[in-house]
Amino acid sequence: MGFFSGRVTFTRFKLTGKAPQLFDETQLELLANNAAGRQRLVSADGIETGWTAGAHILDTNFELAKNIINDMLFFSLRIDQQKLPSDLLRAYYSVDLQALSANNPSGKPSARQKREARESARERLEHEAKDGRFIRRKAIEIVWDRKSHEIYFGTTSVTQLDRLIVLFRNTFGLTFDSLTSGKIAFNLAELHQQTRNVDDAAPSNFVPGTTPKEYAWILDESSRDFLGNEFLLWLWFRADTDRETLKLSDDTEAVIMLARTLTLECPRGQTGHETITSEGPTKLPEARRAVQSGKMPRAAGITIVRREEQYEYKLIAETLGISGLKLPNTGEDDERAQLDARADQIRSVIETNDLLFEAFIKLRASSDWQKELRAMQKWLHLEAKKENPADQE
Incomplete structure (x- = not known):
């Protein structure tokens, strides 16, 4: 059960409709009725989908103690594909x-x-x-958090999302929407009466004359998912100018560091993308040169310390999806207490991530953003000068 052991990867989705008062045998029975290999949903391409109970890829034994943890319903989507060699x-x-x-x-x-x-x-x-010898099986873990009424889908890829949507609707009669950075930005802006500013937002001109006005990977003109890319660049700027401590709206503080990996891409779709792996990727000259040439971060390794707990993960810009999340030891001896504590840790990471993004959106949608933007432009310009001493002559 990856969500409750080892590193965690997931993308978030918001469920529509009313959340159940509690998880019980009702949900487990619905999962069992649509279990993999029992009542399978076969798509036009011959791929079969169904639920598993998560212990292993053939596990269809759904139980209260195993599949309901701290107001979270845990299960897996299994995908069976016939691959004739x-x-x-x-x-x-x-x-x-x-x-x-x-x-x-x-x-x-x-x-x-x-x-x-x-x-x-x-x-x-x-x-x-016919005996199944050529079937390739894959399972993706899922958590339904009743408290937030959200789905945590155990991957940052959207390849199997349509299959999840169809099977989930057929099982529970519920649908859900993706929580991308643009949609989360709108939700957060509502708290501060800033929705108009988010709606009117356009990509910021970080490097005048170079930063593109459109992002090739954002096809919907109404999307504001580029705010996720700007968020990562802003965190980089904060950390690089010794302002890595952020005061959050709940009166806590978070210390942020960018580490291990950084992926940048050209918004024009012309010069491709590059991934830099290093203990401090944002400190390397090639990382800064990439931004100065117009590239924007699409993913970055993040280390966050809040409430004396440290979390490490890779943050995906457009979806705010989390990959390879490393959680600290719960300190609990009892196995059940460990699971409950780990569920709380996952919620805490999501809360911290949202609070950080809220701090950015509150600034981004305010009149103070122009001042911050000028500081970021100067920061990038000065870095360019450092790397090109001849320009200073």
């Missing part, structure tokens, strides 16, 4: 074709024999596949 298909075809054309006077197979060999080879392989 192409090398074996070619081998069967070759063998069958040789047998069919063995008596040909020309020594060469006819078009009809080639067609028959292809058909017989596929039929043979599909017959063998």
